[in-house]
Amino acid sequence: MHRRTIGVFAFILVAALSGSAHVGSPDVFFAGDAGPYHLYVTVRVPQVIPGIAEIQVRSASNDVQRIEIVPMRLSGAGSNLPPTPDIAERSKQDPQFFTGSLWLMEFGTLKVRVSVEGSKGKGELAVPVPAFAQSTLSMQRSLGGLLGFLMVFLAVGLVFIAGAAAREGNLEPGETPSPGRARRARIVMAITAAVVLGILFLGKAWWGAEANNYRRNVSFFKSPRAETQLENGNRLVIRAKGQDPEWSEDVKMAEVIPDHNHLMHLFLISAPGMERMWHLHPDRAEGGAFVDDLPNMPAGHYEVFADIVGKEGFPWTLVGQVDLPQITGKPLAGDDSTWAGTPLATQASDARVAQLAGGGRIVWEKGNAPLVANRAVVFKFKVQDKDGNAAKDMEPYMGMAGHAEFVRSDMSVFAHLHPAGSVSMAALELARAPAVGTATVDGNMPSGIAMPMPVDPLESEVSFPYGFPKAGEYRIFVQVKRAGQVETGVFDAHVR
Numbered sequence: 001m002h003r004r005t006i007g008v009f010a011f012i013l014v015a016a017l018s019g020s021a022h023v024g025s026p027d028v029f030f031a032g033d034a035g036p037y038h039l040y041v042t043v044r045v046p047q048v049i050p051g052i053a054e055i056q057v058r059s060a061s062n063d064v065q066r067i068e069i070v071p072m073r074l075s076g077a078g079s080n081l082p083p084t085p086d087i088a089e090r091s092k093q094d095p096q097f098f099t100g101s102l103w104l105m106e107f108g109t110l111k112v113r114v115s116v117e118g119s120k121g122k123g124e125l126a127v128p129v130p131a132f133a134q135s136t137l138s139m140q141r142s143l144g145g146l147l148g149f150l151m152v153f154l155a156v157g158l159v160f161i162a163g164a165a166a167r168e169g170n171l172e173p174g175e176t177p178s179p180g181r182a183r184r185a186r187i188v189m190a191i192t193a194a195v196v197l198g199i200l201f202l203g204k205a206w207w208g209a210e211a212n213n214y215r216r217n218v219s220f221f222k223s224p225r226a227e228t229q230l231e232n233g234n235r236l237v238i239r240a241k242g243q244d245p246e247w248s249e250d251v252k253m254a255e256v257i258p259d260h261n262h263l264m265h266l267f268l269i270s271a272p273g274m275e276r277m278w279h280l281h282p283d284r285a286e287g288g289a290f291v292d293d294l295p296n297m298p299a300g301h302y303e304v305f306a307d308i309v310g311k312e313g314f315p316w317t318l319v320g321q322v323d324l325p326q327i328t329g330k331p332l333a334g335d336d337s338t339w340a341g342t343p344l345a346t347q348a349s350d351a352r353v354a355q356l357a358g359g360g361r362i363v364w365e366k367g368n369a370p371l372v373a374n375r376a377v378v379f380k381f382k383v384q385d386k387d388g389n390a391a392k393d394m395e396p397y398m399g400m401a402g403h404a405e406f407v408r409s410d411m412s413v414f415a416h417l418h419p420a421g422s423v424s425m426a427a428l429e430l431a432r433a434p435a436v437g438t439a440t441v442d443g444n445m446p447s448g449i450a451m452p453m454p455v456d457p458l459e460s461e462v463s464f465p466y467g468f469p470k471a472g473e474y475r476i477f478v479q480v481k482r483a484g485q486v487e488t489g490v491f492d493a494h495v496r
């Protein structure tokens with residue numbers, strides 16, 4: 001992947017950029033501590049690359065005075081040599097809210113470093129930002145016409161200027177050019193025209209090569225496919241297939257790194273109603289495939305989302321569909337979990353309470369404001385026991401207080417979130433690690449395994465910073481662990 005980040009560096013063709021491995025949800029939402037300050041950071045990835053990312057930082061406390069932001073490589077060369085940081089501007093109406101913009105110059109895994117100064121001293125955090133292009137925009141016709149006209153004007157002008165210089169360059173005032181001079185001027189004009197045409201031809205070839213390179217980057221970063229195959233009754237084999245032939249050469253399945261305890265997080269969601277969901281953790285097999293011995297499942301059509309993280313910290317979601325017969329499989333074990341309920345309605349209900357299979361419930365503290373697209377919100381959920389008291393048996397589930405999947409009714413949006421936000425936990429570990437390639441965190445475990453240990457006992461409230469990328473009906477799966485059991489609460493959301 002790095003091989004190709006260089007070629008586009010100086011390229012200025014307009015192209016849409018999206019970021020994040022999540023499907024259809026490019027912006028980055030993050031919550032974390034910069035020293036003594038708790039911050040919520042939103043990175044709106046730019047429409048063009050190189051392009052400007054909008055950064056919004058909200059401080060949970062009112063003691064922050066100054067915030068600096070700077071983009072860097074996530075890891076490896078350059079990740080400890082930041083350019084000069086920009087100062088985020090403090091909102092006049094809302095002194096805990098800061099905004100800034102940053103140029104993102106390359107594709108791949110970047111991070112935005114946020115440095116804070118306030119009455120409690122200094123603090124710093126880094127937000128991983130996967131930057132990639134999703135499509136190439138063609139040039140506006142009017143702009144193209146104007147540039148074309150200017151090009152012709154310049155080219156023709158150059159030929160005539162060269163001709164005039166040869167014909168009249170050192171005439172005395174009042175003297176008329178001789179026939180010999182006029183002939184020499186015609187020759188100079190012909191040569192100039194040939195040179196200008198040659199330059200234009202080379203320019204077009206250069207432009208074409210760069211545009212081609214850019215298009216290849218666009219296809220490189222398109223969601224790779226999850227190709228699935230059922231073997232021996234209940235063994236699901238998943239193979240990653242990039243939309244670009246070079247994808248599999250650059251992103252090797254043998255090199256993906258664990259992200260919160262697992263190399264792959266596989267979600268099977270019944271389509272179209274999402275009335276069933278499985279969150280499984282396949283093992284890596286020989287030859288780069290992943291295999292999972294499925295649990296009991298009814299026959300049906302399932303949407304497949306499989307999260308993996310490349311060795312450089314770039315998170316990918318493999319996307320696919322599979323039609324399964326009725327499966328008689330093994331019981332769920334370990335971190336695997338499932339949920340079944342009613343299908344998502346055409347207009348999502350706004351129920352705030354989700355019953356849990358174990359008798360408790362989850363309450364969504366969502367306030368009264370309607371949900372709108374493109375607004376960063378902290379989604380807060382309270383876990384209660386069957387009597388409505390705060391749950392006292394919460395345990396970390398794969399190292400965290402909770403996991404949430406936000407899925408749009410048409411499956412065009414899939415985001416797997418944590419209390420730290422939409423960033424991949426493996427990329428976050430890389431962003432925090434000392435800047436030496438894909439450094440391991442504790443010397444023997446690959447990064448991504450060593451999760452921050454939660455305090456004991458775990459709070460009964462879990463929150464996720466996120467913003468819906470577009471209007472529509474969404475289903476939110478909130479997953480927590482209580483007394484050794486994974487429980488899933490499901491909420492539907494109508495987003496304007």
Ligand SMILES: [Cu+2]
Pocket residue numbers: 260398403404416417418
């Ligand atoms: Cu998770």
